Amino acid sequence: MIKLLSRLTGSSLGKKFVMGLTGLALVGFLFVHLAGNTLLFADRDGRAFDRYEQTLTGNPLLPLAELALAGLFALHIVFALRVTAQNRAAKGQNYQTSAKAKTRSLGSTSMIYTGLVVLGFLVIHILDFRVGKLLREDEGYSMAGMVREKLSTPLWAGIYVLGVVALAVHLSHGVRSAFQSLGVSHPNLNPWLVRAGWAVAVLVGVGFLSFPIYFLAQGASR
Numbered sequence: 001m002i003k004l005l006s007r008l009t010g011s012s013l014g015k016k017f018v019m020g021l022t023g024l025a026l027v028g029f030l031f032v033h034l035a036g037n038t039l040l041f042a043d044r045d046g047r048a049f050d051r052y053e054q055t056l057t058g059n060p061l062l063p064l065a066e067l068a069l070a071g072l073f074a075l076h077i078v079f080a081l082r083v084t085a086q087n088r089a090a091k092g093q094n095y096q097t098s099a100k101a102k103t104r105s106l107g108s109t110s111m112i113y114t115g116l117v118v119l120g121f122l123v124i125h126i127l128d129f130r131v132g133k134l135l136r137e138d139e140g141y142s143m144a145g146m147v148r149e150k151l152s153t154p155l156w157a158g159i160y161v162l163g164v165v166a167l168a169v170h171l172s173h174g175v176r177s178a179f180q181s182l183g184v185s186h187p188n189l190n191p192w193l194v195r196a197g198w199a200v201a202v203l204v205g206v207g208f209l210s211f212p213i214y215f216l217a218q219g220a221s222r
């Protein structure tokens with residue numbers, strides 16, 4: 001098992017396989033997170049979202065799920081950095097032909113940059129809410145209230161918009177690339193995988209953008 005893992009992670013293809021698998025699992029998390037967040041729109045005082053958040057917090061399996069999620073993010077990020085470093089080293093040796101480089105889309109060349117912006121956003125986001133709730137001393141805090149308070153200011157709404165736009169651009173290429181890394185590729189299928197990648201990017205982008213926009217508009221009308 002350990003031998004298989006080290007062979008898998010030692011080769012460039014193996015690293016991409018791990019990135020693809022963890023990337024798709026993270027997309028699954030994004031849809032679950034987005035679905036949960038839509039409860040923020042269920043009522044004006046955030047009761048539906050708070051009930052949902054308290055049910056999650058009270059689940060004894062939550063720490064395990066959070067650990068698995070952190071593991072997915074960590075694997076995806078570490079392998080992305082290693083593949084990028086490896087590609088840069090290969091490029092230095094003229095390993096990559098210029099013709100190949102020219103065919104790379106904006107999405108593929110920007111993956112590492114959009115990924116780093118998303119990582120920065122994620123650190124801020126976890127500090128805001130996940131760590132933020134641990135720092136709350138009042139038992140009866142409202143997570144919906146915390147979200148509303150944060151996202152109703154132009155600066156924070158702007159930071160969230162930037163993070164989500166970077167995420168959408170990342171996914172517009174990442175989903176298609178993940179399937180390719182897993183060996184899912186066929187001339188008839190590939191155009192559909194490209195479309196699927198764009199569909200995921202638009203759904204996730206528009207979905208998550210709706211929260212800062214909604215709370216900013218609410219803050220402005222108060």
Ligand code: HEM
Nearest residue numbers: 037053066122125129130143147160164167208209211212
């Ligand atoms: C833009 C709108 C978003 C809103 C309003 C939002 C809201 C929240 C809230 C309220 C929590 C805390 C849940 C809790 O611990 O009780 C949370 C956690 C989290 N969010 Fe978001 N989120 C948004 C976007 C995102 C995006 C785009 C990502 C990924 C790139 C993300 C990843 C996470 C992660 C990893 C956690 C920690 C989960 C856990 O440990 O339980 N969120 N989010």
